Amino acid sequence: MPGGHPDVVLASGSPRRRELLGSLGVPFEVVISGEDENSPETDPARLAAELALLKGRSVAALRPDALVLAADTVVACDGQLLAKPADAAENEAFLRVLSGRTHQVFTGVAALHGQDETVEVACTDVTFRALTDAEMAFYAASGEGLDKAGGYGIQALGASLVCHLSGEYTNVVGFPLSVVIRLLRGGGVPVWTAEPAPGETGVRRE
Numbered sequence: 001m002p003g004g005h006p007d008v009v010l011a012s013g014s015p016r017r018r019e020l021l022g023s024l025g026v027p028f029e030v031v032i033s034g035e036d037e038n039s040p041e042t043d044p045a046r047l048a049a050e051l052a053l054l055k056g057r058s059v060a061a062l063r064p065d066a067l068v069l070a071a072d073t074v075v076a077c078d079g080q081l082l083a084k085p086a087d088a089a090e091n092e093a094f095l096r097v098l099s100g101r102t103h104q105v106f107t108g109v110a111a112l113h114g115q116d117e118t119v120e121v122a123c124t125d126v127t128f129r130a131l132t133d134a135e136m137a138f139y140a141a142s143g144e145g146l147d148k149a150g151g152y153g154i155q156a157l158g159a160s161l162v163c164h165l166s167g168e169y170t171n172v173v174g175f176p177l178s179v180v181i182r183l184l185r186g187g188g189v190p191v192w193t194a195e196p197a198p199g200e201t202g203v204r205r206e
Contacts, residue, residue: 005067005187005188005189005190006065006066006067006113006187006188006189007027007028007029007063007065007066007067008021008026008027008028008029008066008067008069008184008189009028009029009030009031009059009063009066009067009068009069010028010029010030010031010068010069010070011031011032011033011055011056011058011059011060011068011069011070012030012032012033012055012069012070012071013030013032014071014174014175016153016155016173016174016175017071017174017175018030020170020173020175020177020180021069021175021180023177024177024180024181024184024191024192025191025192026184026189026191028069031059031062031063031068033054033055033056033058033059033070034058039051039054042081044074044075044076044081044104044106045074045106045108045121045123047072047074047081047106047108048072048073048074048106048107048108048121049108049110049119049120049121050108051072051074051108052070052071052072052108052109052110052119053070053108053110053112053117053119055070055071055072055110056068056069056070056110056111056112056117057112057117059112060112060113064114065114066113067111067112067113067184067187067188067189068110068111068112068113069109069110069111069180069183069184070109070110070112071107071108071109071110071174071175072107072108073105073106073107073108073149073174074105074106074107074108074149075103075104075105075106075149075150076103076104076106077097077098077101077103077104078101078103080097082094082097082098082103082149082150082151083149084146084147084148084149084151085140085145085146085151087146088140088141088143088146089140090151091139091140091145091146091151092136092137092139092140094145094150094151094152095128095131095136095139095140095145095151095152095161096136098128098150098151098152098161099128099129099130099131099136100128100129100130100131101127101128102125102126102127102128102164103125103126103127103128103150104123104124104125104126105123105124105126105149105150105167105171105172106121106122106123107121107122107171107174107175107176107179108120108121109121109122109175109176109179109180109183111183111184111186111187113187116187118183118186118187120179120182120183122167122168122171122176122178122179123167123171124165124166124167124168124169124171124172125164125165125166125167126154126162126164126165126172127162127163127164127165128161128162128163129161129162129163131161135161139152139157139158139161142157144156144157144158145158148174149174153173154169154172154173155173
């Protein structure tokens with residue numbers, strides 16, 4: 001517990017989440033959750049929160065003295081949930097659903113420390129431009145979207161698919177930094193050497 005605040009553990013193997021958390025200057029270690037991400041929940045916001053807590057609890061059981069951060073991202077378009085595509089053909093099918101339409105990206109972020117559990121869900125509206133058949137086939141064949149909810153990654157080639165965002169960009173990457181900063185400070189972890197701000201120390205359970 002350096003400096004009187006808990007160690008930070010990221011319960012995710014995502015290189016994008018590691019990079020974003022590292023950008024805050026907070027020392028942390030990675031412990032990957034082995035939890036199954038399947039759930040019967042169909043509401044995307046509740047699903048993102050549920051899966052983030054599930055991942056976080058499995059790691060918090062191993063590191064009860066640490067502040068464990070876990071996240072899960074869910075993509076929904078007109079009530080249809082789009083998980084990680086199984087192959088290029090399914091990835092192309094996802095792009096056909098998203099082409100020329102606005103969808104929602106929900107990321108649940110959970111912070112667990114001892115008996116305290118806090119979870120918040122961020123939502124960003126993402127609009128795809130109308131894609132040609134050749135563009136969808138090309139992107140699906142690139143393989144970039146195979147390990148990502150919704151079948152695309154906005155931080156790389158997938159940025160060319162998007163024409164409008166309403167909400168937080170880092171939420172679409174899978175780790176909304178406004179939420180992460182608030183949860184870290186609420187758990188007593190200084191970010192950019194700042195002490196927790198008033199109103200950021202409460203614990204909310206869902």
